[in-house]
Amino acid sequence: MEKKSNHFSGQLGFVLAAAGSAVGVGNLWRFPYLAAKDGGGLFLIIYLILVLTFGFALLTSDIAIGRHTQKSAIGAYTQMRPRWKFLGILTFLVPVLIMTYYAVIGGWITKYAVVYITGQAQAAAADDYFTAFITSSTSPVIFALLFMGVTAFIVYNGVEKGIEKVSKWMMPVLLVLVVVIAVYSLTISHTDASGQLRTGLQGFLYYLTPDLEGLTVQRFLQILLDAMSQLFFSLSVSMGIMITYGSYVKPEVNLNKAINQIEIFDTGVAFLAGAMIIPAVYVFSGTEGMGAGPSLMFISLPKVFSAMGKAGTFVGILFFVTAIFATLSSCISVLESITANCMEIFHTSRKKTVLVLSVIYLAASAVIALGYSIFYVEVKLPNGSVGQLLDIMDYISNSVMMPFIALLSTILIGWVVTPDYVISEMERSGDKFRRKKLYRVMIRFVAPVMMFILFLQSTGILS
Ligand code: PFF
Ligand code: NA
Numbered sequence: 481m482e483k484k485s486n487h488f489s490g491q492l493g494f495v496l497a498a499a500g501s502a503v504g505v506g507n508l509w510r511f512p513y514l515a516a517k518d519g520g521g522l523f524l525i526i527y528l529i530l531v532l533t534f535g536f537a538l539l540t541s542d543i544a545i546g547r548h549t550q551k552s553a554i555g556a557y558t559q560m561r562p563r564w565k566f567l568g569i570l571t572f573l574v575p576v577l578i579m580t581y582y583a584v585i586g587g588w589i590t591k592y593a594v595v596y597i598t599g600q601a602q603a604a605a606a607d608d609y610f611t612a613f614i615t616s617s618t619s620p621v622i623f624a625l626l627f628m629g630v631t632a633f634i635v636y637n638g639v640e641k642g643i644e645k646v647s648k649w650m651m652p653v654l655l656v657l658v659v660v661i662a663v664y665s666l667t668i669s670h671t672d673a674s675g676q677l678r679t680g681l682q683g684f685l686y687y688l689t690p691d692l693e694g695l696t697v698q699r700f701l702q703i704l705l706d707a708m709s710q711l712f713f714s715l716s717v718s719m720g721i722m723i724t725y726g727s728y729v730k731p732e733v734n735l736n737k738a739i740n741q742i743e744i745f746d747t748g749v750a751f752l753a754g755a756m757i758i759p760a761v762y763v764f765s766g767t768e769g770m771g772a773g774p775s776l777m778f779i780s781l782p783k784v785f786s787a788m789g790k791a792g793t794f795v796g797i798l799f800f801v802t803a804i805f806a807t808l809s810s811c812i813s814v815l816e817s818i819t820a821n822c823m824e825i826f827h828t829s830r831k832k833t834v835l836v837l838s839v840i841y842l843a844a845s846a847v848i849a850l851g852y853s854i855f856y857v858e859v860k861l862p863n864g865s866v867g868q869l870l871d872i873m874d875y876i877s878n879s880v881m882m883p884f885i886a887l888l889s890t891i892l893i894g895w896v897v898t899p900d901y902v903i904s905e906m907e908r909s910g911d912k913f914r915r916k917k918l919y920r921v922m923i924r925f926v927a928p929v930m931m932f933i934l935f936l937q938s939t940g941i942l943s
Contacts, residue, residue: 486639486830488725491733493644498543498725498738499745500647500809501716503654505585508803509777511750512757514710516770518703521690524751527707531715531747534708534930536915537922538717538886539739541893544905546726547735552820553720556727560897567888570881572821574719575814577877580844581870582814583631586807587623587849588614588778593804596785596796604796605786610778617853624849625842631811632838635819636831639728643812650805651745657802658749661795662756670763670787683762687754705937708930713878714746716813718886724817734911749806756799760784777803815841848873862940879938887931894924 488494515523549556557568591613595604603609614620634642669679712718729735761769761780764787769780781799785792815837822833847855851869861867861875893902899920906913913919936942 486728487730488644488728489640490730491738493640493648494725494729494733495738495741495745496647496651497643497809497813498716498722498742500643500651501721501725501813502714502742502746502810503651503749504714504716504806504810505589505777505803506710506714507746507750508753508806509757510710511714512754513770513776514706515687515754516758516761516767518706519691519695520686521688522692522695523703523707524688524754525690526703527711527750528747530707530711531743533918533922534927535711535715535717535743536739537919537927538712538890539715539722539743540735540906540919541889541902541923542717542720542722543726543729543735543739544902545893546723547729547731547908548901548905549723550727552724552727552817552824554821555824556723557892560901561892564892564896567885567892568720571718571720571723571885571889572818574877574881574885575721575817577873577881578719579811579814579818579841581848581873582807582811583628583841583845584620584624584849584870586627586631586804586811587620587625587845589800589803589807590627591619591623592778592782593797593800596793596800599793601782601786601793601796604782609782610775614852617850620849620852621846624845627808627811628838628842628845631808631815632834632841634808634812635815636834638830639816643816646812647809650809654802654805655745655749657798657805658752658756661798661802662752664791664795665756665759665763668760668763668788672766678763678766680759680763683759684755686762686767687758705934708934709879709883709938712882712886714750715743716810718882718889719817719877720821721813721817724820725813727820732909734909735906736911736913757781760788764788863938864940880935883931883935883938887928887935890923890927890931894928899923 488497545556545560546552549559551559553571554565554568557571558565592604634646636642666680666684669677671677716722729738757776758770761776761784764784765780782796785796785799788795818837819830819833822828822837823830826833848869851857855869857868859867859872861871863875863879865871867875893899903913903916903919933942
């Protein structure tokens, strides 16, 4: 076996790169949307409990497996148990699918950043702006290719000189930007046409207060499932990415600390994203503005920015630059994990591998970007929603494959290789693994059951 030449320089580099993967559009737009939909503080509490139990167990497993085997998903699962190679392959396929559309979303965000930088905040707030943009057959393609190209360039430069170097400045800047916008959101207020004054502070309280009104068992379960699927999407677990990043961590790094820091970073940014978006939407459109779902980012927010007047252009720039950083660092991790797996399978060099993958994914991104125009399709997904190419890829990878893989991997670790495999890796640096008992219970019993339910629900078997 050839020796790994690629490593993060130390704990900080690893934590920021992993946080870069974890912090993405999921934090900036899906988390606030779910929090608003699922009872504010109630969602926050449930999410927090899940992060500290279930999320912690999944993230720990991925990272420890990566560091122990020094391999990416396919190699890692094969090394643990040759008969489980299929799980490695399945895991590898998740980023393979995600990569087809992630740069497309990155392209949309880049386009919006450009729109705000060039002072077109009012135009972006028009009703059909977003639809007109994504159904065009040129602009979304150009921005997707640009985003894909930048991603490939960084991965081409390697783990320490590419990924770590970029994450080390981008993630701290991102954190500052989110804090700045959140603080600004708390200070705004607006009187609407009917003379009602709404303040950012009220919006913030709306975000934090648990809404227990009309809470039924069924609604509670729905919130629990929403929080759970958000959680493992958010932490980038069960798709091999954290296995790959874990394989670049040096043996002396204390994984306990690193994992805590990654979780704090990801959850902290999600919470702050809610604190910046929910009060702002609340001030300018009340609580009805919250139901917008994924269109929040490209349709509702531009309206909010436009209502802010002059400040809106500036806030819009800050927000979409933040979103570029979040999406780019995630996109990098997706491509890196594909690259690492391919390098191990085909024994090729990083540069050659990235070049070949770039050609493939530039083409794939273009096709997906054209999924709203030339390659328009409309498919009814088993979960009841109607989607185009992008949604189909997203549905297969995130709603079907990820819970299924998470389920199988908890069975593999909990019952076949046993949790001691992970625990001893966690203690290799000489540090004690404090949450050992919690880890065992989660990985053997709780996580498999929860993943099974989530899998049934997201595939529409259970509704
Ligand atoms: N963890 C990212 C987020 O919360 O937005 C999303 C993500 C990143 C998903 C990387 C998939 C992926 F491969
Ligand atoms: Na995240």
